[in-house]
Amino acid sequence: MSEQKIRVNEHQWPTYFQLEMFEALVNTNQYEECGRLLTFILNQLDQQYGEWGEHVSALTTVSKDRLNIHICTRLAGAITTLLSNPNFNLSLEGYRGLMGVHRWLALVFAVSPYRNADHIIRNRNVAGAGVSKPLTINNRNIYLFCLCYFPDSDIPLPLDVLWQYNRDVVVTLFFSLLSGRALPTPASHTKKEQLLAWLPEKMGEISSPEFLPKRVLHDVYMHCSYADLPQKHQIKAAMSRMLREELLNNGFDELPAPPVGRPKPVLVVVLEWFSRQHSIYRTHSTTMRALSREYELVGIAQPGTTDEETQGVFDRFIEIPSGNIVRGAYDIIKREQPDIIYYPSVGMFPLTMYLVNIRLAPLQLMALGHPATTHSPCIDGVLVEEDYVGDPACYSEPLLILPADGMPYIPPQGVNRTPPLLRPVKQRHERVRVAVCASVMKINPVFLNTLADIVRRCRRPVQFCFYMGFAKGITTDYLRQAIQSVLPDAEVNAHMSVDAYQAALNSCDLFVNPFPFGNTNGLVDTVRQGLPGVCLTGPEVHTHIDEGLFRRLGLPDSFIAADIESYIRAALALIEGDEWRYELQQKLCREDVEQVLFKGQTNSFVTLISEAYQRKSASQPGEAT
The missing domain is CATH 1.10.10 (Arc Repressor Mutant, subunit A)
Known part of the structure; x- marks a missing residue:
């Protein structure tokens, strides 16, 4: 971060944040300027995924590895002074603006020694400044309470009391x-x-x-x-x-039936992320290409989410204009008059979350690019491989079940593969390194405590090495603190480039999958580097996928645990069984087992959609052919 002086006045929205200036403004009670600067810095963290970015500066001589903690501590201290001042108050507009970045405010305090902002809540207690009990909330402090109540707050969350007092305000919290x-x-x-x-x-x-x-x-x-x-x-x-x-x-009316007599039915694919580097392209593009045999395939997506190669999957591709994305997508779909709408994934962007809740085509289908049910009344079926299904009761949608090879993947695109390392047999005194590949959302206390149990019960040195997608900036610091509070010897890594990630996996001996939300791409990443591992299966598709992939990849059934105790025992067996682990590593390296994921057929995918389309057409005579 470079140093730059800034000026802020009541007529100017800041374009730069200098920590020293913010601290000075706080200490001189310049509330409006402070409020705008606070909103700016939190939005910077949001846009940079937890990093400060080039529009933020602070004067400090601390080492790089302590920089985020240092800045968060100073920032949290200044915010404490600002929000504790009884003359500082929020308007409804200011409250809503700051609550949109509330999670970043929480992270600033969580990374600092403060850990939370409960002290500010007590400072603004209507029952008396600094009073812990009773904690009284009314119109004078409700906005400040919500703004300063964080996931790591120690104050109990009085759900019913807050809801009865002002549900329209606290629902935001x-x-x-x-x-x-x-x-x-x-x-x-x-x-x-x-x-x-x-x-x-x-x-x-x-x-x-x-x-x-x-x-x-x-x-x-x-x-x-x-x-x-x-x-x-x-x-x-x-x-x-x-x-x-x-x-x-x-004004988003449900759309009428499309015209009859077109050469091919029109199938619109509503995309979220679909670049050549993204997993959705690797897992879903083969079946999409196959659809063009029977349908006129039209892809639509937001700006910046696709590229020239991925747009080539479709007969026609239409980029949604910037601005009101939901309205733009609706207008395109209304113009195209599709017979079928297909959502490869739902929930990564607000767009799909909205569109799945309105009838835009006679037949509306989804796949599990994000493996979870939608509870939408307007989805007519979900396409899922038979070995991934889990418990059908976990779905709100009718199931359209594919054979296990009915959605073949393609290898990662534009990536130089780092060859797996042929590891020697470990000696008993040597430490075993266990890879944990997981996006930041998958790290939870039940999983961490399970890993701690493995360490306690293991008869040899073991280290868990975390490789976490989306772990950047202060998010990494927060996760490192949380993980190492349970696993003091853990290696916690920030988001890595693909090359660095593959090389890091080569330093490990096995992997354990997170739960309850398991791995798909992370599992493939580890196995292709010659690592055996353990998973915990369950009824939800995002847990059961692990079991399906383990079986496809030929990993032993004993590595598929049905409960936490079985998971621990399977991990211990792999950690302590040097010869067995070595044999499995050699087998995975020799056979290149991931190739099974790239083989399969797409006919069943097209057939299932066509059969669903014919059933829908038959139930609505004269509306579609």
Whole structure:
């Protein structure tokens, strides 16, 4: 970060954040300028995935590895002074703006020694400044309470009391608490589970969808999948009802049947991420190409989410204009008049979260690019391989079940493969390195405590090495603190380039998959580097995929655990069994087992869609052919 002087006044929105200037403005009670600068720095963290970026500076001589903690500590101290001042108050507009980046405010405090902002809540307690009990909330401090209540707060979350007092305000807090990507601590995980159990049935009491925090809606929709709670997806049903109401009340009419007599039925694919480096392209593009045999295939996507190669999958590709993306996509679909709409994934962007809740074509299908049910009333079927299904009761959609080889993948594109390392047999005194490949959302306290049990019960030195997607900036610092509080010897790595990641995996001896949300690409990454490993299967598709992939890749059934104790025993057997592990490593390197994922047939995929289309056409005579 470079140093730069800035000037801020009441008529100017900041374009640069200098920590020293912010500290000075706080100490001179210049509230408006401070509020704008605080909003700016939190938005910078949001846009940079937890990194400060080039528009932020601070004068310091601390070492690079301590820099984020140093800045977060100074920033949290200045924010404490600002928000504790009884003369500082938030407007509704200011509250909504800051709550859109609430999770980054929480991370600033979590990385600092403060850990949370409970002290600010006590400082602004209506019952008396600094009073711990009773904690009184009214119109004078409700916005400040919500802004300063974090996933790692120690203050109990009085859900019913807050809801009865002002549900339209506190629903923003509740959604913000659910939206965080990284919730690895017992406090943050418990709040997530508590809210997912309590909130869905209360959603109907919200007076208007406009009170939902639009900026984090899709994070709640997607990140609920990483919880432990069996009914964790129920929040989507409540959200779907409100989103559908919002669409219908704002001129998004359900579309009429398409015209008859076209040379081919029109199939519109609504894409989220679909670049050549993205996993969705590797896992779903082969079957999409096959659809053009029977259908006119039209792809639509937001700017910046595709490239020239991936756009070539379609007969026609249309980029959604910037601006109102949902309206832009709706207008394109209305013009195309599709017979079928296909969503390869749902929930990565707000676009699909909205569109799946309105009827835009006679037949609307989805696949599991994000492996989770939608609870949408407008999805007519989900395409899923038979060995990935899990428990059908976990789906709100009808199942269209493919054979195990019915959705063949393609190898990673534009990546130089690092050859797997042929490892020697370890000696008993040597430490075994265990790879944990997981996006930041998959790290949770139950999983971490299970790994700690493995360390305690193991009869040899063992180190868990975390390779985490999306772990950047202060998110990495937060995760490192949380992980090493449970596993002091753990190696915690930030997001890596592909080459560095493959080389790092070559330094490991085996892997363990996270749970309850397992791995697909992370599992393939480890096996292709010659690592055997362990997974925990379960009823949800995002857990059961692990079992399906283990069987496809020829890994022993004993590595597929049905419960945590079995998972621990399987991991211990691999860690302590040097000869057995060595034989498995040699087999994986020799046979290049990942090739099985690139073989298969696409006829069943096309057939299932065509049969569903014919059934829908037969049930609506005269509307489609």
